[in-house]
Amino acid sequence: MRGLRRAARLETNGRRISARFTTARLVIFAGALLGAIIPHKIGWTVFGNLVLASGFILFLIVAWYHNRLEDRLHRLRRWQGIKRVHLARLSLKWAEIPLREVTVPERHGYARDLDLAGPRSLLHLIDQTICSQGRQRLASWLLDQPPPTSQWSSRQALVRELTPLSLLRDRLVLEAQAMEEADIDGRRLLSVLQKRVDDAGLVPMLVTESMLALTTAALLLADVIAGLGNYWMLSFALYAVLFLSVRSRSEEIFDHAQSLHLQLERLSAVLGYLERRSYGATPHLARLCGPLLEQQSSPSRLLKQAASLMNRLSVRAHPLVHYLINAVGPWDLVHTYHLQQLQDRIASVAPLWFELLAELDAASSLATFAHLHPTYLWPTLDHPGGQDNGDRPRLVAEGLAHPLIAAAVRVANNVTLEGRGRIFLVTGSNMSGKSTFLRTIGINTCLAQAGAPVCATVFRWSLVRIGSCIRVDDSLDGGLSFFYAEVKRLKTILDSTRDQEGPPVLWLIDEVFKGTNNRERLIGGRALITALASGNGFGLVTTHDLELAELEQRLSSVTNVHFQETVVDGALHFDYRLKPGPCPTTNALRIMALEGLPVEHAEPAPPR
Numbered sequence: 001m002r003g004l005r006r007a008a009r010l011e012t013n014g015r016r017i018s019a020r021f022t023t024a025r026l027v028i029f030a031g032a033l034l035g036a037i038i039p040h041k042i043g044w045t046v047f048g049n050l051v052l053a054s055g056f057i058l059f060l061i062v063a064w065y066h067n068r069l070e071d072r073l074h075r076l077r078r079w080q081g082i083k084r085v086h087l088a089r090l091s092l093k094w095a096e097i098p099l100r101e102v103t104v105p106e107r108h109g110y111a112r113d114l115d116l117a118g119p120r121s122l123l124h125l126i127d128q129t130i131c132s133q134g135r136q137r138l139a140s141w142l143l144d145q146p147p148p149t150s151q152w153s154s155r156q157a158l159v160r161e162l163t164p165l166s167l168l169r170d171r172l173v174l175e176a177q178a179m180e181e182a183d184i185d186g187r188r189l190l191s192v193l194q195k196r197v198d199d200a201g202l203v204p205m206l207v208t209e210s211m212l213a214l215t216t217a218a219l220l221l222a223d224v225i226a227g228l229g230n231y232w233m234l235s236f237a238l239y240a241v242l243f244l245s246v247r248s249r250s251e252e253i254f255d256h257a258q259s260l261h262l263q264l265e266r267l268s269a270v271l272g273y274l275e276r277r278s279y280g281a282t283p284h285l286a287r288l289c290g291p292l293l294e295q296q297s298s299p300s301r302l303l304k305q306a307a308s309l310m311n312r313l314s315v316r317a318h319p320l321v322h323y324l325i326n327a328v329g330p331w332d333l334v335h336t337y338h339l340q341q342l343q344d345r346i347a348s349v350a351p352l353w354f355e356l357l358a359e360l361d362a363a364s365s366l367a368t369f370a371h372l373h374p375t376y377l378w379p380t381l382d383h384p385g386g387q388d389n390g391d392r393p394r395l396v397a398e399g400l401a402h403p404l405i406a407a408a409v410r411v412a413n414n415v416t417l418e419g420r421g422r423i424f425l426v427t428g429s430n431m432s433g434k435s436t437f438l439r440t441i442g443i444n445t446c447l448a449q450a451g452a453p454v455c456a457t458v459f460r461w462s463l464v465r466i467g468s469c470i471r472v473d474d475s476l477d478g479g480l481s482f483f484y485a486e487v488k489r490l491k492t493i494l495d496s497t498r499d500q501e502g503p504p505v506l507w508l509i510d511e512v513f514k515g516t517n518n519r520e521r522l523i524g525g526r527a528l529i530t531a532l533a534s535g536n537g538f539g540l541v542t543t544h545d546l547e548l549a550e551l552e553q554r555l556s557s558v559t560n561v562h563f564q565e566t567v568v569d570g571a572l573h574f575d576y577r578l579k580p581g582p583c584p585t586t587n588a589l590r591i592m593a594l595e596g597l598p599v600e601h602a603e604p605a606p607p608r
Helices: 002-041 045-091 121-127 131-145 147-162 166-177 188-192 202-226 234-278 283-292 299-317 317-329 331-346 350-372 434-450 484-497 518-533 548-554 588-594
Strands: 394-402 413-418 423-428 457-459 467-468 503-507 535-545 556-564 563-568 571-572
Touching: 002 121, 045 166, 045 317, 045 350, 121 131, 121 350, 121 434, 131 188, 131 350, 131 434, 147 283, 147 484, 166 350, 188 234, 188 331, 188 350, 188 563, 202 234, 202 331, 202 535, 234 283, 234 299, 234 317, 234 350, 234 563, 283 350, 299 317, 299 331, 317 331, 317 394, 413 434, 413 535, 423 518, 423 548, 434 457, 434 467, 434 503, 434 535, 467 535, 484 503, 484 518, 535 548, 548 556
Parallel strands: 423 535, 423 556, 467 503, 503 535
Antiparallel strands: 394 413, 394 457, 563 571
């Protein structure tokens, strides 16, 4: 907030100075005009010309400083916008946080259940990427889990190194958005830079048109000086025919040039900033950005040249100017040739630039998330040097809370899952927090495996595959009923636990078989939990069927826990605290009665 207030004061002072510059430019213009007209009227022609020239030079100097000031004010306003978005992320003001579209596979195993993408999601909260490839990289870190142990270690080290570097992270966003807020389309830029302008007849045509243009200029000069005649019209006509015949070949180049030269300039500014940095205190960042520093030609300079060529080719958007310039010489062919030469130089190294930018872009988003939440914990990975699946998988969390719930209202809980087949059977009343607890475990595990800090005071875990069945919808297009869709999801989870070689599965199953009747739900629930208990993984299953609590006596790996409500002054109150044992109460009839529905009075279920 202090930084924003200081920026606001700087902007106010800047606007005041800008207004003075505007006034000065008007005064200089008027003074120079009057200072030239009056001496000319009285015959002091030389003095009038001197005043006009001096005024013109002074006007250009003042205009140059004025433009520099306006550019700085523009960047200051952009910086203020970046900081305001950070504040919105802190207070979860979703309407003020930009929402970027991320492609999620239609049948992804846990993305929708854990609110990873879409409005008011984890990606909505943390995504401040500047390029399309960076956004997809960030999404892949959350959606394609778990990563290899070595990859996770280097990723978390990079994110932790970037966390205190708020100036670097904000500067990357500022450089990328200085001209426009649109993302840098990395894939399209890379495609254009790699797709060579390959025209076998380009060089012969360029030489031919250049010779005709020079011949036309020489004949025209000879006609003006010596009255040679209009022979220049013949060479110009031939030049015009050739120009019109090859004009269609540059259509694709023009389309790219018109839309991409600004993006190339922004990318050049981002890489230029990284090239100028010192990396002595940041070894992981230095390793990532090494390719920018080791090359003989500066990547930012090469991209700036490409942007300049694209900008010159985009003159075609103005037909009159385009024809006039090409009438003098083969403007299109000259710049197409230079673009071809530049592509030959950078086609092989450009993928490396975009790769490191995507990695840095995604890591910067996670680092900003960590910087904005300094109380969040950096999780500890068990068996960091061993097998990814481990002999005894573990998830131990204390003070675990949901990062998408405001700090003032979220409730933290503890959970410990150790060993394959370990199951917490969670019972509890409606609205008591069972589903949110599953999502809390899942979303924090996703954050941990992505290399980010977690909303907890203790978090130690083994790398896991995540399988969830929380939100299940029927599908009219697919012809699936709710129950059948649920069965397919559960079958996928069960099949994944039978893979004994891969990492263990963390399963999060909410209201098992809620799409069928009580008897079949109970039978199916017992069978599923028994099968999961012998699989490669651990997890939680929530249910309203208190009869399933008996599995604790039959299976040593099953533990009963519950959430419970209290009634105060005839109203339900929830503390959202996880407690041991099965739930001793139910609240469905109470909720019906509180909402005015007719219900038969029933004795509460005895404590178990």
